[in-house]
Amino acid sequence: MTPSLKSSVRNSLPTAQAAVRNGLLVLLFSLFGMAVQAQSAATGASGASGASGASGASGPGSPGGARSFSEQLQSGLNALDRKHYATALRSWRELANQGDARAMNNVGLMYERGLGVTQSYVEAMTFYRKAADTGLPEAQYNLGTLYHNGYGVEVNNSQAVFWFRKAAAQRLPEAHYMMGLHLWEGKGIRRDPLAALAEFLKGARAGNVNSQFMAGYLFLSEEPTGKPNAVAGYTWIEVSRLNGYQGAIDVTSFLDYRLKEAEVELGKAMARRCLSSKYGDCPKL
Secondary structure, X not given: OOOOOOOOOOOOOOOHHHOOOOOEEEEEXXXXXXXXXXXXXXOOOOOOOOHHHOOOOOOOOOOOOOOOHHHHHHHHHHHHHOOOHHHHHHHHHHHHHOOOHHHHHHHHHHHHHOOOOOOOHHHHHHHHHHHHHOOXXXXXXXXXXHHHHOOOOOOOHHHHHHHHHHHXXXXXXXXXXXXXXXXXXXXXXXXXXXXXXXXXXXXXXXXXXXXXXXXXXXXXXXXXXXXXXXXXXXXXXXXXXHOOOOHHHHHHHHHHHHOOHHHHHHHXXXXXXXXXXXXXXXXXX
């Protein structure tokens, strides 16, 4: 089934349905002597940019003439929702040829997913790079994932980190998650568990469920801070579960059995408070 692309109020950050890559990073963890396999998906291409994520650039032509850039971007999204892929691609390619970074990113997405055009990671990379060079964080992230997964290019963790870092500097939640993974695994960058936890927490507070789960795991591990924090760990894993992260279900069930009852109850209460405060009152470093 073809995943849908949605615009959002924050430069079209990808929804859970917008993840398109199936390449999984399998991390083997040990929690209290039990091996727990956590599948941390290398999050797919960041969703198509639409009018609600527009930077305010006005479109070609004069009032009463051609549509604005934002209107044409939205027109492409509307066509995409109707699965009129060729129409969406034509609309965005026209804007991309005029230098609109959001449209370049969207054309890259179409090539990556093979929507309305022959699938090509090489072409996707070309458009992502053009948009990334303008500073668009979604395109920087998307380019990083191609290097990370080796799609259309040899795996290059240093380049992946380079682009993820740029996107994370602009607070893209998925980029914080990927930076956390690279720091945790030491791929393309010196291994630094404490810095990894800090990145996961940034993504977690922005609502990224993968980051929430990983923040919980690192709190349970003694490596980042020198000692485990059972309550903070349980809290973030429970938050990810409440947000629909399926991988957290078995882990929380296991922790319910292994942790002290008071720790579990406090963790559940803190998870509810974390969510009700919109991540304003959650475990921190």
